Amino acid sequence: GENVEQHPSTLSVQEGDSAVIKCTYSDSASNYFPWYKQELGKRPQLIIDIRSNVGEKKDQRIAVTLNKTAKHFSLHITETQPEDSAVYFCAATDRNQFYFGTGTSLTVIP
Amino acid sequence: ETGVTQSPTHLIKTRGQQVTLRCSSQSGHNTVSWYQQALGQGPQFIFQYYREEENGRGNFPPRFSGLQFPNYSSELNVNALELDDSALYLCASSPGLAGLTDTQYFGPGTRLTVL
Numbered sequence: 258g259e260n261v262e263q264h265p266s267t268l269s270v271q272e273g274d275s276a277v278i279k280c281t282y283s284d285s286a287s288n289y290f291p292w293y294k295q296e297l298g299k300r301p302q303l304i305i306d307i308r309s310n311v312g313e314k315k316d317q318r319i320a321v322t323l324n325k326t327a328k329h330f331s332l333h334i335t336e337t338q339p340e341d342s343a344v345y346f347c348a349a350t351d352r353n354q355f356y357f358g359t360g361t362s363l364t365v366i367p
Numbered sequence: 368e369t370g371v372t373q374s375p376t377h378l379i380k381t382r383g384q385q386v387t388l389r390c391s392s393q394s395g396h397n398t399v400s401w402y403q404q405a406l407g408q409g410p411q412f413i414f415q416y417y418r419e420e421e422n423g424r425g426n427f428p429p430r431f432s433g434l435q436f437p438n439y440s441s442e443l444n445v446n447a448l449e450l451d452d453s454a455l456y457l458c459a460s461s462p463g464l465a466g467l468t469d470t471q472y473f474g475p476g477t478r479l480t481v482l
Contacts, residue, residue, distance in 0.1 A: 261409075354415065356412070
């Protein structure tokens with residue numbers, strides 16, 4: 258089955274700086290890559306996703322890039338704000354079974 | 368917030384007991400997936416149901432079973448509870464057809480503690 262690795266496990270940035278989280282996957286058949294944000298005690302919420310037919314997608318301060326050849330994808334958050342502090346999970350799938358990374362705890366320091 | 372709801376919010380059981388967790392998907396969503404999220408880990412896929420039929424299963428033993436009903440609700444049943452079953456259980460619904468990759472929307476989860 259698919260194996261998704263996520264790095265780093267923790268990340269601290271100053272408010273206003275950028276944050277980058279990287280994930281690699283093993284199954285070349287995977288074609289959908291969502292990113293979820295999970296605040297403490299709350300449900301995972303979809304923040305952005307990308308399909309394998311595009312290399313980059315942007316939504317305001319958040320962007321995701323995908324390199325199918327290298328089998329990795331990254332989440333980029335610019336102009337970070339304290340409310341961006343949360344755990345971020347990447348996932349990969351070629352069907353509806355999502356394989357999640359182990360999460361990145363992002364702390365934005367005011 | 369999504370239209371996916373789960374009940375109960377918290378549950379405490381003892382080892383060996385049985386538990387039923389419930390999920391109500393967004394109206395019109397034919398697919399529901401269940402995940403187990405241990406503390407500090409990413410969600411692990413348990414199984415998926417599409418139009419009341421199991422449509423895929425992760426690496427979980429048969430004592431984890433499920434049902435999906437025509438009214439967009441579903442259940443996760445766990446028999447013979449073990450201490451390691453303590454986790455947050457999440458359901459996620461999606462509108463698409465089985466076999467197609469589709470966005471999943473998560474419920475708030477049920478926190479199960481097994482003593």
